[in-house]
Amino acid sequence: MILPFWLGLGLAHFVSWLCRGCSAWRSKAMQPSFLPPGSAHATYKEAILFFLSETAPTSAYSSPARSLGDTGITPLSPSHIVNDTDSNVSEQQAFLVVVAIDFGTTSSGYAYSFTKEPECIHVMRRWEGGDPGVSNQKTPTTILLTPERKFHSFGYAARDFYHDLDPNEAKQWLYLEKFKMKLHTTGDLTMDTDLTAANGKKVKALEIFAYALQYFKEQALKELSDQAGSEFENSDVRWVITVPAIWKQPAKQFMRQAAYQAGLVSPENSEQLIIALEPEAASIYCRKLRLHQMIELSSKAAVNGYSGSDTVGAGFTQGDKYVVVDSGGGTVDLTVHQIRLPEGHLKELYKATGGPYGSxxxxxxxxxxxxxxxxxxxxxxxxxxxxxxxxxxxxxxxxxxxxxxxxxxxxxxxxxxxxxxxxxxxxxxxxxxxxxxxxxxxxxxxxxxxxxxxxxxxxxxLFKPTIDSIIEHLRDLFQKPEVSTVKFLFLVGGFAEAPLLQQAVQAAFGDQCRIIIPQDVGLTILKGAVLFGLDPAVIKVRRSPLTYGVGVLNRYVEGKHPPEKLLVKDGTRWCTDVFDKFISADQSVALGELVKRSYTPAKPSQLVIVINIYSSEHDNVSFITDPGVKKCGTLRLDLTGTSGTAVPARREIQTLMQFGDTEIKATAIDIATSKSVKVGIDFLNY
Incomplete structure (x- = not known):
């Protein structure tokens, strides 16, 4: 049986508990039929006896050889993946409207669609201000705080007010722009991460992002209320926020926390907010483009027989592949999708790649x-x-x-x-x-x-280094077997408007596939995010960007395990630091596909279980100490509220983790009481 490093139980309490509940060890969950073929894992009795620790249940993990145990749990069954879509899909709330916020590095905006008219997407009102010759259906991602650090204005209004300030007075105001990149470039992102204003003063990033989202919330609700002729409630809205696909989980969680602080949604109604990946949103929109709504750059001949009213999708056949190149202000995201007909569902063929190659x-x-x-x-x-x-x-x-x-x-x-x-x-x-x-x-x-x-x-x-990086990244992508036969390349995002980038992409790949640019290229992600909010299940299969797992103990096998991992306790030989994998990097994961785990608290009265999560960019990981493996978060199981009048000596907590959505999600249930367990996955405060 696989054993984790999470037991923190006092000796006296443990012995008393073990004597009272020894009959529990004969449960079906611990019979050999639950073990993988050829496994040499410890029995539960051996596991519990080994993980004796006088440290507090919340003590941090260092290494089993130095600090035995984290939080007092032991597994009941090995991990496995099941296709159980229905079990993790809650009943969808009936929203009246979907509002998407495209929070860009250089410019931002919102769009919406009423659920009764899903094909009719309304882009926000034109912004006041703007530069001559520059479309202003978006507004600059700029924010201005007063000298007292109170929100003053956003977008063109912030920029113009700041411009008109006396130079000496301007030094007291906090003006921030292009701050979204901080979430991508900060390796140790936390809730306390700072941003630097133009005057050099520091301000909390979470505060700035929350101010920006609150601004869009107020603007959108006002426009919706004006259009409807009556006041729109926030509960009527499903919110969608776009993020780059190459963002890691901490940055996505940060945006969600900012949305909570801004009042878009509450943690209790978390499903009211969806995080959309920018190239996915663009992909969803591009499928629905009419041929007269796009510009074709490639020399690859188009399929004959289509009229201007046909959609791009009319040119798709079952299994066709295409690449979306989302070139924005801060990053370039590349994603590869395959079309599934007749529904038009999408399957991700290769994990999202890209880098800081924006304008x-x-x-x-x-x-x-x-x-x-x-x-x-x-x-x-x-x-x-x-x-x-x-x-x-x-x-x-x-x-x-x-x-x-x-x-x-x-x-x-x-x-x-x-x-x-x-x-x-x-x-x-x-x-x-x-x-x-x-x-x-x-x-x-x-x-x-x-x-x-x-x-x-x-x-x-000045353009050359950035464009060269994009082309090089695309060349590497086209070398992958999954990408070599793509039919279309969609060039989207604000930077896609640059003729120099268009020419470079056309010259490099125009003879391999059809290169298409939507005419409203700067609004592609925004409109696609609305469509995604209306149908979040349209992306049926994604690729995991990283390998995820936890640290466990296995029985030591001579010749298989390295000597430095050997730990002997009470005559039993253990291999420490074993990486127990949830999912591999670039593994295909269907929407609703679940990784199941069952755990039991070390004592019936235990109220909190905290499990460390590790990640790696590589898939062939053996130990949590391997190069490139790092602790990336925690899984927290809150058992308060699940205890009944008669708590069994051994409680089984079944945990279901979902890796096929835009965010990693988890649910859990106390098997004995059939009550839901509150679960939190934290990539920011671990």
Whole structure:
């Protein structure tokens, strides 16, 4: 029998309990028929006797050789996976409307659809403000707090108000932008993770994300109420929040916690909120595109015989595969789907991949160019001393960045704020024009109108590192057997609007598959997220991004287990640190497919069981001490409220874990009382 490192039971209490309940050991659950063929695991009596510990039930696990036990449980049966969709699908609440929030790195927005009119998707009202020539059906992901750290404004309103502040006054206000990337780049994300405002001051990330979601909640409910002619209640809404597919579980949990704090939903009604993966949302929407709603880049001939009113799906046959390239501001997500007809359900063929290759990479290259011309020390000081002017400079660059194109011949002019020119002269003692002459950067010139004049080649060079990373990642993906026969490549996301990226993708893959760009490419994820909220079961099969499991003890086998893992206790030889796998990286998992485990508390009165969860990017994991294996979270079973008047000496707690959804979920039941057990999976506070 497989044994975990989770027993923390005082000796005197244990002996008393064991004497009273020894007959329980003859239960069917412990007969050899429950063991895997050829297993050499301990009996339960051996397990309990071995895991004697005088530490508290909540003591943290270090190693069995150093601290025997975590929280007082022992398994009743080995893990196995069952297809039990109905058992874990609660009755769906009847929502009147689905509201999706596309929380992007550079821009955000919301859209909605009434459940009685699922095909009619309404994009939020046009935002006030915006830049000339830039679509403003989304608003910048920017937030402004007062000097007292109270929410002031979001989006264009925040940006414009901050722009109009006196430079000295602006230093007191907290302005944040592009902060979503913090959740991807922070390896040790917690509820206390900080963000840095433009003025250098720190603020809790959870607070900022909650403010942003609360803003969208209020905007959406107001618009819904105005349209309906009566006040819309939050309970009428199913909320959907989009996140990159390459985000790990802590970042997804963080967004959910922010939604709780923002009042979108409560932990008691967690099913009211769905986390949608951005490329999946795009995939769902792209299936329904009419042919006149898309632009085809590839040289691959389209199938003849379709009219403009046909959907892309009309060109699908059973088993067709396609790639979705979601290129946004912060990240690029790649996902591969296979169509299942006639329902149009989707199956993920390869685990989502990608990286930080969004359009922010172009901004970073521009910043490096400014370092080269004016000096890194000056640029960093300018950001701190003139934060509003730095924002103005990057807004000016964003406008010119959107004008970059492969066939452009005339220069692009970027206006430098007056405060930049003035502060540089005070900082260096000479002019901006002098700096340009001395920098040896030939492709950037100075204009007497106070502008940097960049040649088209200079602007294109800023795009090259980011685009090269995307193309290289796509080439690696196309080498996989599951991807080699894809029929379509959908290029979506805000960065997909860039002609330079479009040309690069077309040149690299246009002869392999049909490359399609939706005409409303910047709203593809937003609209797809609404469709996902209306039908969360449309993705039937996903791939696990990581291997998950727990640490256990096995009986030591000479020649199989390494000597350093040997632990002898009361004459019995044990192998420590064994990785007991729940699911493997890149393993296909159907929606509703469950991993079943049964545990028993070390004593009947125990109220809480906490189990450490480990993960790895590799699938051939043997021990929790293997390279790349790390503790990633905890599974907490709260047994309060399940105890009856007669608690059996040995209580079986059956736990069901689901890995086929966008978030890892778990439920549990006390077999003796048939009562539900409160379960929590925590990837942030473990």
């Amino acid at each position: 922010l990479g172009v901004d970073y290259e521009f910043e490096k160019l400014l370092y080269k011309i004016f000096g890194e020390d000056f640029i960093e000081q300018f950001k701190i001393k003139r934060p509003a002017a730095w924002v103005d400079l990057m807004i000016a660059f964003e406008s010119r960045k959107r004008a970059a194109a492969p066939d452009r011949t005339n220069p692009l002019n970027i206006t430098l704020p007056f405060s930049f020119i003035d502060y540089y002269k005070k900082f260096r003692g000479h002019s901006v024009e002098h700096a340009l002459r001395k920098s040896n950067v030939d492709f950037v010139k100075w204009s007497s109108q106070g502008m940097l004049r960049m040649s088209p080649d200079a602007m294109n060079a």
